[in-house]
Amino acid sequence: MPNIKPLALPPSELKKHVATVHVSGELSLLERKIVNVLLLNAFDDLLTKKRHTLPVGILCTMLGFDSKNYDALKRALLKVMSTPISFDLLHDGGKTDWEASPLIAYASIxxxxxxxEYSDWLAGKLANPDIYTLININVQRQFSGGYALALYENCxxxxxxxxxxxxxxxxxxxxxxADASMYDEFKHFSAEVIKKAVKEINQVSNILVSPEYKREARxxxxIRFLVEDNPQKSMYDNEEDEEQKAIRESEAFRRLTLLGVGERLAISWIQQEPDRALQTAIYVEEKAKSKQIRGNAGGYARTVFEKAARIEVGGNGKGQTEPALPRPTVVEKDTSAEERSRQTTAKIKSLTxxxxxxxxxxxMAGGGKGNTYxxxxxxxxxxxxRTAYTSWLRxxxxxxxG
Incomplete structure (x- = not known):
């Protein structure tokens, strides 16, 4: 295997590094959906363009929202603009770094x-797949509760x-x-937020979650949530071509995503340079095992793949995975919603x-992006x-x- 040496990064023993992202204050369901749809539309251009645009008609379709109610849309955009997003980075020893920015710096219709527009600082953060997980917009459309969507995003x-x-x-x-004072009592927080959100996630999304509780003096x-694939998720997934399916089943994709590289980024690397993508994964696995990575493995892998001149890989290249956790119980499904989704999927598959x-x-005539059509x-x-188009098409x- 060829020798490829990455950028010199100071080795450091990684004892604890937990990054949490949260939005201060309560966002409504519509406001949370707007945040995700706007980010999806801007994602590829976050570091190259200051201003991003999206036709209101397509925006509303992706939101599952009445496009004639402009006042409600404007109010939602104003709330998003006035809501800060905070990044808390917990380091070993309890020291906390804190940074914050408005979710959107500018908006107009x-x-x-x-x-x-996003601030330059936030655009840089959101462009890093280790910070933000891109959710399936078609799944997002199924949610009717703001707490459920928020828990889904965090799980x-x-x-x-x-x-x-x-x-x-x-x-x-x-x-x-869930900042309201009524939730100071855990029984109310559990009954009105946790239980209802878990039920909705398990009914409509592509994952199953199950809460577990740790008590002190009763x-x-x-709380922790066990998270796994929902066996019904195929009804909500995007239509993928054979190339995408093959990539997702590849060894490089599996190893990169286990390291924490975002799925979209991993797919992009494998499409560009499949051998280099696999070599990157093996190299970073070796560095992680010898505790020579400062920061998270996904971010380190990005530096190696994008900036290294050569990569040197040794050992047998075998990766390891954690055993699957027990599957949580599936709650009753909304069969009418499932049937409608199946019918829509069947109609799309039957298109000539x-x-x-x-x-x-x-x-595209309505303003949808079609650079790779x-x-x-x-x-x-x-x-x-394809994700944005599939949402519109569904x-x-x-x-x-009929």
Missing amino acids: KNGLCSY LRFKRTGSTGWIPVETWRRLLG RVVQ LPEKQKFAEEY QPETGTFKNALE AKIASVP
Whole structure:
């Protein structure tokens, strides 16, 4: 295997490094959805463009929102603009670094177009897949409760490790925006927030969560959630071409994502340079085992892949995974919602090529991004463009009777 030497990074024993991201104050369901849809639209251009745009019609379709209610949309954007996002980085010894920024620095709605900007600092943070987990917008549309969507977002990034780990009750209240005084009593927080959110997540999303509680003197002080794939998730997943499926089943993808590299970024690396992507994963695994990584392994892998001249890999290259946790009990499903989703998926799969092309052209004519549109297949090569288009298409197909 070729010798590839990464940038010189000072070796350091990593004892404890936990990064938590939370939004101060309570966001409504619509406001949380807006944050994710706007980020999805801007993700590829976060570091190269200051201002991002999205047609209001497509924005509303992706939100599952009445596009005629502009006043409600404007109020939601104002709330997002006035809500800070905080990054708390806990280091060994209890020392905490704290940074914060408004979620959106600027927003406007003019001539049917929503324009918005992030601060340079926040754009840099959000462009790092180790900080932000991109959620499936089609899954997001299924949620009807703000607490459920907030818990989903905070559990999703732990799907591969199987558990969120033990987190204090007060931290969970902050992460979910459950700041009302009524939740000072745990029984109210449990009944009105945790139990209802868990039930909705298990009914409508692509993961299953199950809470566990740690008590001191009969008082619940910490909660952790076991997290795993929902066996029903296929009804909400994006349509993926054979290349995407093959990448997700590859050794490089498995090892990179276990290190904490975001799925979108891992797919991009494997598409560009599959051998280098696998070598990066093996190299970082070796460094992690010898405790020579300062910071998180996913961020280190990004530095190695993007900036290293050469990578030197030794050993047998075998990776290790943690055993799966027991599967939590599945609550009753909303069968009518499932059936509608199945019907929509079936209709999309049965589209002819001319029909696919027609829908894609309609989407792009309305202002949807189509930089990687492939007319010969009626699909979009870029994962983010395809996600946005699929969300629009599902809403379009679902609205057609019969």
